[in-house]
Amino acid sequence: MNKRVTVPEILSAKGKRKLTELTAYDYPTALLADKSGIDMLLVGDSLAMVVLGQEDTLSVGMAEMLHHTLAVSRGASRAMVIADMPFMSYQASVEQALINAGRFMSKARANAVKLEGGARIVPQIRAMVEAGIPVQGHLGLTPQSAAQFGGFKVQGKTAEAARVLIDDAQALADAGCFSIVLEAIPSSIAQMVTEAVSVPTIGIGAGAECDGQVLVVHDVLGLFDRFVPRFVKRYAKLDDLIVEALVKYKEEVEQGVFPGPEHSFTISEQEVQKLGKN
Numbered sequence: 421m422n423k424r425v426t427v428p429e430i431l432s433a434k435g436k437r438k439l440t441e442l443t444a445y446d447y448p449t450a451l452l453a454d455k456s457g458i459d460m461l462l463v464g465d466s467l468a469m470v471v472l473g474q475e476d477t478l479s480v481g482m483a484e485m486l487h488h489t490l491a492v493s494r495g496a497s498r499a500m501v502i503a504d505m506p507f508m509s510y511q512a513s514v515e516q517a518l519i520n521a522g523r524f525m526s527k528a529r530a531n532a533v534k535l536e537g538g539a540r541i542v543p544q545i546r547a548m549v550e551a552g553i554p555v556q557g558h559l560g561l562t563p564q565s566a567a568q569f570g571g572f573k574v575q576g577k578t579a580e581a582a583r584v585l586i587d588d589a590q591a592l593a594d595a596g597c598f599s600i601v602l603e604a605i606p607s608s609i610a611q612m613v614t615e616a617v618s619v620p621t622i623g624i625g626a627g628a629e630c631d632g633q634v635l636v637v638h639d640v641l642g643l644f645d646r647f648v649p650r651f652v653k654r655y656a657k658l659d660d661l662i663v664e665a666l667v668k669y670k671e672e673v674e675q676g677v678f679p680g681p682e683h684s685f686t687i688s689e690q691e692v693q694k695l696g697k698n
């Protein structure tokens with residue numbers, strides 16, 4: 421049994437080693453990512469877009485997120501499993517946020533939860549941390565607020581917006597977040613945030629100076645090409661390999677090549693004879 425990555429381990433990595441985080445939405449991906457030694461597996465609400473084919477992340481709810489988080493928890497024995505709290509599962513009240521975060525921990529066996537937003541969700545974060553639930557923050561381009569931003573746009577591009585980002589990051593760290601995701605912000609601002617807070621920053625489109633990086637697994641493996649943000653690096657192109665394998669399967673069935681004798685079952689000739697006599 422592997423030793424699970426813990427909150428103290430993530431906290432003490434700051435300034436010593438780069439942290440790695442990747443999304444996962446199912447059991448087989450969790451098994452593979454765990455084998456690769458990734459520190460944190462995020463069951464992101466990006467599930468809505470890359471797995472469920474939806475346009476944005478807004479319509480995925482607690483039921484789907486619990487279902488997928490439990491599958492990832494079953495596959496990951498070393499990586500810390502972080503459940504992304506879906507839209508409107510934590511915004512309405514501290515009480516509802518706490519109950520839903522608790523469901524991720526007890527029902528889906530998550531090790532932590534992630535919430536989008538700055539100072540305005542500090543009461544929710546404090547309540548969770550007090551209840552013993554580790555929280556990862558998320559600032560910058562927070563997709564659940566894309567309507568407010570006018571789309572999926574780079575954030576923190578004015579001095580005023582950058583100041584708010586730095587203040588928000590400090591508020592999240594003070595509230596007890598054990599790490600903060602910084603999405604789609606200028607690298608120089610991400611560096612300032614990283615220097616301003618005592619907890620690790622995890623960048624996605626936030627440059628190389630963050631304490632760690634996170635990407636969506638479908639982007640890393642080349643399994644999603646509806647749109648590819650500038651910050652994505654594809655480490656494989658599995659979509660071509662998969663289509664190639666499926667075309668071969670189809671052709672072999674059509675040509676009678678598959679299944680062969682090695683994939684089929686037999687019955688003794690004697691039993692077949694008996695069948696004929698009945």
Ligand code: KIV
Binds near residue numbers: 634
């Ligand atoms: O849902 C998600 O995949 C995320 C990452 C992009 C950080 O929130």
